[in-house]
Amino acid sequence: SQQGEEDPQALSIQEGENATMNCSYKTSINNLQWYRQNSGRGLVHLILIRSNEREKHSGRLRVTLDTSKKSSSLLITASRAADTASYFCATDADAGGTSYGKLTFGQGTILTVHP
Amino acid sequence: ETGVTQTPRHLVMGMTNKKSLKCEQHLGHNAMYWYKQSAKKPLELMFVYSLEERVENNSVPSRFSPECPNSSHLFLHLHTLQPEDSALYLCASSQDRSSSYNEQFFGPGTRLTVL
Secondary structure, eight states: OOSSEEEOSEEEEETTSOEEEEEEOOSOEEEEEEEEEOTTSOEEEEEEEETTOSEEEETTEEEEEETTTTEEEEEEOSOOGGGOEEEEEEEEEESSSSEEEEEEEOOOEEEEEEO | OOSEEEEOSEEEEOTTOEEEEEEEEOSOOSEEEEEEEOTTSOOEEEEEEETTEEEEEOSOOTTEEEEEEETTEEEEEEESOOGGGOEEEEEEEESOTTOSOOOOEEOOOEEEEEO
16 A cells, blocks of 8 residues: 555535544655645645654644554644645655655545535 | 746647646755656656756656756656656655755646647
């Protein structure tokens, strides 16, 4: 299976609800990143969490990282219709404390937020 | 929006055509990347350039030929493509390939259709 697998593959919620997406990976990482992609467009970086961090916040986003389980979660609180997009986690493999400069992406979670 | 531009945004070409995709970043970054995004597949890294030197060629067929004349510009030259090469081609840049914070900034992509 792929490094950086998201779960669920698709998520449909009502505006105002929280959305939680999970990501699992296989190898040691330097950091893990979450990106958003609106249909047919480029990816937008949301948040980066380093391997020695356990939780990070940015606005309505909360990311957790559990390196012992090789997993991460992205929580979007108080979702809005504008949050409708695909969300990808990407792992940056560990090269002795720095980066190989090579992100490995999962297949993504398609989030639909209904007004 | 992201400081990375790509042209053209859409391209339709026959299998015998030769065309080029262009990417330009206005962020002063040192590393640039080409990715391929096909339906139902994870984002695939194709090439990585660091300070205009190719540092990664991810087993990409020779019908795809990258060129990086300077740290702001990246091209992908296409010739004798196959219909299965139809995909969204994304360019990205980052400050430094080996940084511990390898956040990547993506362009909007070129939607390529090979007939």
